[in-house]
Amino acid sequence: xxxxxxxFSFVALMACGQEESGPKKIKIGYVINFMSHEWYQNIxxxxxxxxxxxxxxxxxxxxNLDVAAQISKAExxxxxxxxxxxxxxxxxxxxxxxxRQAKEVGARVFTESNPVPGADSYVGIDNHVGxxxxxxWFVEYAREKGIEPKxxxxxxxxxxxxxxxxxxxxxxxxxxxxxxxxxxxxxxQGMKEKAFKAAQDALxxxxxxxVIYGINDDSTTGGMAAYxxxxxxxxxxxxxxxxxxxxxxxxxLTGDTTYRAALAxxxxxxGASLVDAAVKLAKGEELPPHYETPTxxxxxxxxxxxxxxxxxxxxxxxxxxxxxMMPK
Numbered sequence: 001x002x003x004x005x006x007x008f009s010f011v012a013l014m015a016c017g018q019e020e021s022g023p024k025k026i027k028i029g030y031v032i033n034f035m036s037h038e039w040y041q042n043i044x045x046x047x048x049x050x051x052x053x054x055x056x057x058x059x060x061x062x063x064n065l066d067v068a069a070q071i072s073k074a075e076x077x078x079x080x081x082x083x084x085x086x087x088x089x090x091x092x093x094x095x096x097x098x099x100r101q102a103k104e105v106g107a108r109v110f111t112e113s114n115p116v117p118g119a120d121s122y123v124g125i126d127n128h129v130g131x132x133x134x135x136x137w138f139v140e141y142a143r144e145k146g147i148e149p150k151x152x153x154x155x156x157x158x159x160x161x162x163x164x165x166x167x168x169x170x171x172x173x174x175x176x177x178x179x180x181x182x183x184x185x186x187x188x189q190g191m192k193e194k195a196f197k198a199a200q201d202a203l204x205x206x207x208x209x210x211v212i213y214g215i216n217d218d219s220t221t222g223g224m225a226a227y228x229x230x231x232x233x234x235x236x237x238x239x240x241x242x243x244x245x246x247x248x249x250x251x252x253l254t255g256d257t258t259y260r261a262a263l264a265x266x267x268x269x270x271g272a273s274l275v276d277a278a279v280k281l282a283k284g285e286e287l288p289p290h291y292e293t294p295t296x297x298x299x300x301x302x303x304x305x306x307x308x309x310x311x312x313x314x315x316x317x318x319x320x321x322x323x324x325m326m327p328k
Contacts, residue, residue, distance in 0.1 A: 020085055024054040026282040028275065029077030030086040031070050033113070035062035037190070038185065039216070039245035039267050042314075043112070046271030054279060063277040066224035067094045074098045078105055084278040085109040086123075092116050092160060101145020108281035110291075112161050112274060121287035123277045125265050127161040128296045130242065134213070134263045137297040138169075139176030141260065142211075147238060149173075149180040151211040152202050154188040154195050154219040161271075162190070163216045165242050165263075169213055183209050192248075195222025203230045212239045217262070224258055234258050244298055250313040253298065264298045264306065269322045294325035 013197075026258035030047065032040045041173045051058035059077060063070035067090045077085055082267055085102050089095045092114040099118040100300055102109040108120050115122035142149055156162035166185070173180050188195030195218060203209055203226055212227065214220030220241035227237055237258040241249055244264035252259040270293050277291050298306065306322060 001288050026081070026084070026279060027059070027082045028056060028084045028086065028278045028282070029059045029061070029074070029080070029082035031061050031063055031073045031077065031088070033070065033088040033090045034065050036064070037245070038248060039243060039265075042246050042267035043088075043274070047275050050272040050275040054275065056274065056275065056279060056282075063090050065090055067091045069096075071098055075101065078102060078107055082107055083282040086112060086274055086278060087116065087119075088112045089114050089116060095119075099317045108278075110277060110281070110287070112270065115290070120281055121277065121289060121291050123274055123287075123291040123293070124270055125293055125295050126290070127164035128168040129173075130263045130265070131165040131170075132172045133168075133295060133297050134165075134175070134240055134261070135169040135172025136244060137261050137299075138211075138213075138238070139172060139178050141238070142178060142180075145158065145238075147210065149178070149211045149238075150206070150214060151180060151182045152199060152206070152209045152223060153182060153185040154199060154212065154214040154223050155185055156190045156215050156219070157187055159190075165215045166213075178303040188214065188222055190216050190218060192218040192222040192225070195219045196226045199226035200229065203227060203232065207232060209237045210238065212237065214239070214241050216243040217241050217245050217252065220259065220262075221248055221252050224252070227258070247313045250307070250315055253303065254300065254309065254313075259269040261297050261299045264296055266294065266306075266317065266322050268317045269293060269319060272319075292327055296321055296325065299319035 061073040068088045085107050095116045099109050110119050110121040112124050155166050183206045186198035186202050188198050212223040220239050224239050233259050239259045241262040244262040245267055253262050273293050306318050309315050
């Protein structure tokens with residue numbers, strides 16, 4: 001009788017313990033491709049903050065541009081039983097096996113930056129459309145200012161999303177019906193020092209260049225620095241960027257520089273959106289194939305609609321203004 005009573009008490013105690021602990025927390029694993037970049041630092045910070053706000057567990061790992069490391073870290077998260085796996089692919093083509101492994105263990109999986117076949121969704125901007133917006137802004141600006149564009153494109157052709165930014169920009173120029181010349185396209189590898197060197201060589205060979213279009217803030221500002229170092233007339237330069245990832249872009253656009261416009265991708269909003277999307281999937285909701293986050297061309301004229309500039313960069317994002325642009 002005593003044994004039965006003790007057993008009943010133990011079971012009851014266990015049941016109470018389970019009840020008190022509440023439902024299991026949603027567990028999310030996110031493998032970033034390159035944490036050294038300001039874009040991903042801001043995405044990570046905002047994702048961590050959003051996870052805390054929603055009371056979900058978020059594990060973050062950095063692949064540091066190493067495909068094998070990304071696969072290993074993703075497998076580790078799956079072994080830890082994450083409900084949702086998020087990937088910013090180092091190489092989208094290499095992520096297929098990880099997507100299949102996630103499905104095999106019952107985890108949902110989606111990507112940021114580049115879509116991967118078989119994943120539940122892709123969360124982020126439409127890079128091609130963003131490039132078109134940047135190009136459309138430039139066509140109008142060039143006509144207004146009487147610019148005859150001789151353009152240097154500083155790209156990152158290894159990544160599909162970066163190629164789309166360039167393709168969209170070119171498409172808008174072509175549709176704009178304006179006479180222009182893309183003098184040279186170089187690979188700046190998305191880093192300021194590399195962009196500076198690539199632009200320096202291009203400007204030495206083609207000093208007539210008067211427009212720089214970069215696929216991120218570092219590419220654009222690296223090109224601007226090369227233009228200045230070459231001793232060219234900066235009053236003739238129009239620089240257009242893509243990203244507005246953080247301090248670099250914010251300081252350039254609001255300072256006394258030739259940076260005239262930036263296609264803003266709002267990394268802080270993207271980071272929060274990754275967690276929002278993961279929670280939806282973990283709860284059994286479906287996402288569209290592309291869970292699109294907003295973009296807009298920012299200039300000195302409209303930046304205050306989206307950022308609080310009462311302090312030095314990084315400026316505080318006005319989240320409600322960005323959310324209002326989300327597709328209905």
